[in-house]
Amino acid sequence: MINLFEVNETNKMIEQENLDVRTITIGISLIDCIDADIDVLCQNIYQKITTVAAHLVETGEAIEKKYGIPIVNKRISVTPIGLVGAAACHSTDDFVKIAKTLDRCAEKVGVNFIGGYSALVSKGMTQAEKLLIQSIPQAMKETKLVCSSVNVGSTKTGINMDAVKLVGEIIKETAELTQESDSIGCAKFVVFCNAPDDNPFMAGAFHGVSEADAIINVGVSGPGVVRKAIQTAKGKDFGELCEIVKKTAFKITRVGQLVAREASAALNIPFGIIDLSLAPTPAVGDSIADCLTEMGLERVGAPGTTAALAILNDQVKKGGVMASSYVGGLSGAFIPVSEDQGMIDAVEAGALTLEKLEAMTCVCSVGLDMIAIPGKTSAKTISGIIADEMAIGMINQKTTAVRIIPVIGKDVGESVEFGGLLGYAPIMPVNPFSCDEFIDRGGRIPAPIHSFKN
């Protein structure tokens, strides 16, 4: 039978170490909403989402109460709108209309984000997908809760450099259109390589075409709990350190699994996957950076950081897969800058640079995340940063992503406040040398040799 010690351990994790379930995300297919008439399409979308997700928020709240654990976010992901809108949308304005419909749906059912304003263009773009990408700045400006993503590369297809170039311009334009609110539009847009179909985390969530009509995916979290566990391993060797992280990850994931099963049964929607990601928040102690420094680094960014992150990422997965049979999504450690107080401190202390962050993305999910850079950074330089990150994903057969914010009117030495879970970020310097000619080449980077496995 459960004893007092175990009960206290669980409740200490929840009350003092910020253990929570980060998100319950319903993936909803919009394929059956497709119509050649934009107004009919929007109406179908509104009808479907508000029906399928009608009880999501109240179900989430009931589960929170039953187990006494916070479920921070309730969200929705939908089929990439680049596909759904292909028949109906003949201009960027048509796509913005869909974005606004999604925004209304999110508001109606009470979720805090809806993802899937997306295009999958890793090999080539259809005319509709190109229009969707071009509509992103306006869509991000005119909506509050819609998140957007573009998949520009994969290990199987290589990297679509035309899309990389276009997306650099789109990020710049989004920053300019949302200048008054510190370019926050860019915080809702992410560029992917090897984007997963079942990711429950924003801004990159979308409901892939390989998925069922509706599905429940759950993202667990708990960097605070892991940090506390690492603290108990002070001075111990790596074997023992790994064992402790693994056991903790197991416990965290079991809670996610419980919540996922419960939500699935209550909503009568099949359970998809648990995403084992460690996702930080700006709350003190809820930090990936603190997990790394607890391992023995003075600051994140010091030599040894990449190795420490690799250990963390791997042990979280090993503990997690034991706890849940269906693991998917991004599953790893997130290293956003603005959402993690330890990361912010490291940048401000001069310990952590963009280049070191890039190296860290080789061993964890996902990539360059929530990084503020000077507003004067050119679109082509942004495309260059994206190309580098996509290459890491393509060659290493993993998901990588870029969510970068060129803050218009601000420069190195200043900082930017996004508020809420998005936190605040010091503006980081970018390498000043040009990559213009490289980006201007256009075309595709071919798939790497190790993708030919057949």
Place this chain on the structure above:
Amino acid sequence: MEKAIITVVGKDQVGIIANVCQYLAKTNINILDISQTILEGYFNMMMIVDMSDSKESFSDVCDQLENLGENIGVHIKLQHEDIFNKMHRI
């Protein structure tokens, strides 16, 4: 049987258990097990209860226990036992 765990944490004083038990009896919730310690002057109790014949819904019992805790100056929490079983048992 629908088992749940009640935890009570707070400064020790006369009548904490009595108050909680009175409420449970009134609501027809059966106590299966109690363990309790005093840690540095702090009262720390765990009860395993069976809620299958409870007169109130799980969510209402949650709220009422929390209110009761506030009245007598301790922190009372009700959770379904599955969260502990899942976390601590393979």
